[in-house]
Amino acid sequence: xxxxxxxxxxxxxxxxxxxxxxxxxxxxxxxxxxxxxxxxxxxxxxxxxxxxxxxxxxxxxxxxxxxxxxxxxxxxxxxxxxxxxxxxxxxxxxxxxxxxxxxxxxxxxxxxxxxxxxxxxxxxxxxxxxxxxxxxxxxxxxxxxxxxxxxxxxxxxxxxxxxxxxxxxxxxxxxxxxxxxxxxxxxxxxxxxxxxxxxxxxxxxxxxxxxxxxxxxxxxxxxxxxxxxxxxxxxxxxxxxx
Ligand SMILES: NC(=O)c1ccc[n+]([C@@H]2O[C@H](COP(=O)([O-])OP(=O)(O)OC[C@H]3O[C@@H](n4cnc5c(N)ncnc54)[C@H](OP(=O)(O)O)[C@@H]3O)[C@@H](O)[C@H]2O)c1
Numbered sequence: 467x468x469x470x471x472x473x474x475x476x477x478x479x480x481x482x483x484x485x486x487x488x489x490x491x492x493x494x495x496x497x498x499x500x501x502x503x504x505x506x507x508x509x510x511x512x513x514x515x516x517x518x519x520x521x522x523x524x525x526x527x528x529x530x531x532x533x534x535x536x537x538x539x540x541x542x543x544x545x546x547x548x549x550x551x552x553x554x555x556x557x558x559x560x561x562x563x564x565x566x567x568x569x570x571x572x573x574x575x576x577x578x579x580x581x582x583x584x585x586x587x588x589x590x591x592x593x594x595x596x597x598x599x600x601x602x603x604x605x606x607x608x609x610x611x612x613x614x615x616x617x618x619x620x621x622x623x624x625x626x627x628x629x630x631x632x633x634x635x636x637x638x639x640x641x642x643x644x645x646x647x648x649x650x651x652x653x654x655x656x657x658x659x660x661x662x663x664x665x666x667x668x669x670x671x672x673x674x675x676x677x678x679x680x681x682x683x684x685x686x687x688x689x690x691x692x693x694x695x696x697x698x699x700x701x702x703x704x705x706x707x708x
Contacts, residue, residue: 470496470517472545473688474538476525476581477552479504481651482601484511485677486549489685491515495547498538502552525552525577526570535584545589547688550578550623551601555616555653563615571615575622582630586639596639599687600627601680602698604647604706620645624698631696640695642687647702650674670704 473490477483478499484507487497497518501508502525512518521537523530538545556563556571582598590596605613606620624643631641648654648665654674657665666672683701687694700708 470494471547472496472498472542473547473549474498474500474521474545474585475549475551476500476578477502479508479511481653482646482649482677482680483549483551485681486551486684487511487518488515489678489681490547490549490688491518493685493689495688496542498542498545500534500552525581526573528577528580531577531581532584535581535588539588544593545585546593546595547597547599548582548585548590549599549601549684549688550582552578553601553603553619553653555613557612557616559612560614568615571619575619578623579626586634590639591637594638597688598627598630598639598641599684600624600641600643601684602627602643602645604645604700604702606645607698607700607708608706627698628696634695640687640691642691642694642696643698644680644683644687645698645700645702645708646675646680647700647705648674649680650676665705668705669702673703675701675703 473495475483475486478487479501487499491497498521499508499511500521508520521534523534554574556567600623602623603620605617609617627641627643680701683699
């Protein structure tokens with residue numbers, strides 16, 4: 467078994483997750499790159515970082531989450547850092563959104579909760595050590611038209627971070643959220659140009675963020691930041707101050 471600490475990044479094949487995998491590998495972690503459908507991209511990230519492994523699961527499916535954690539137990543035997551990055555934004559206003567779309571958003575939240583529960587039980591609580599980093603969003607704080615379930619999920623994730631940090635008092639497991647602003651990934655690429663320009667007009671730094679600019683904060687929370695827990699770190703070019 468590797469002597470390196472193990473970091474798992476959900477949704478590690480593309481976007482912010484892939485940047486987190488690279489940043490954590492640079493910090494000396496053996497990185498478990500989780501993906502759902504971006505297998506080729508996840509393999510490419512693995513080839514780039516060298517020391518790591520792949521994990522496939524749809525986090526909306528509890529059985530697949532359970533199976534993934536069991537596989538982790540058999541293969542690597544420990545998890546030191548868990549980055550809950552995987553996310554989906556279901557976009558539609560309240561008038562047009564269907565119940566199934568709402569449920570698709572909610573299923574992700576449930577899967578993330580269950581993954582954290584299992585990783586705590588099997589690895590971190592046994593070792594009395596760990597770092598959990600949840601990727602929230604600025605819109606969980608500001609709200610956003612056309613994204614009610616997504617903003618609900620992200621606000622809930624930050625509340626989860628704060629409550630879990632309190633539940634883990636005395637266990638040497640730090641739990642924090644990173645809330646990105648407007649970052650250049652597949653998730654934002656699909657937004658109409660007009661909406662992108664409207665968002666950018668409110669960003670004092672006048673540009674989108676890069677995935678690496680989120681990943682460097684994640685790497686800090688994973689390796690340093692020893693007196694930070696239950697916090698939400700905003701990384702948004704000044705769009706929102708927290
Ligand atoms: N980009 C932004 O401006 C921005 C702003 C604020 C917050 N965020 C948050 O940052 C995180 C990463 O976003 P991104 O911009 O990098 O998005 P992205 O490029 O669209 O990537 C989304 C990731 O989530 C994974 N995923 C989605 N549904 C999943 C499911 N059911 N099970 C497992 N994995 C699933 C995808 O995996 P596969 O591709 O393998 O299916 C993919 O890796 C998300 O939580 C997002 O909400 C992004």
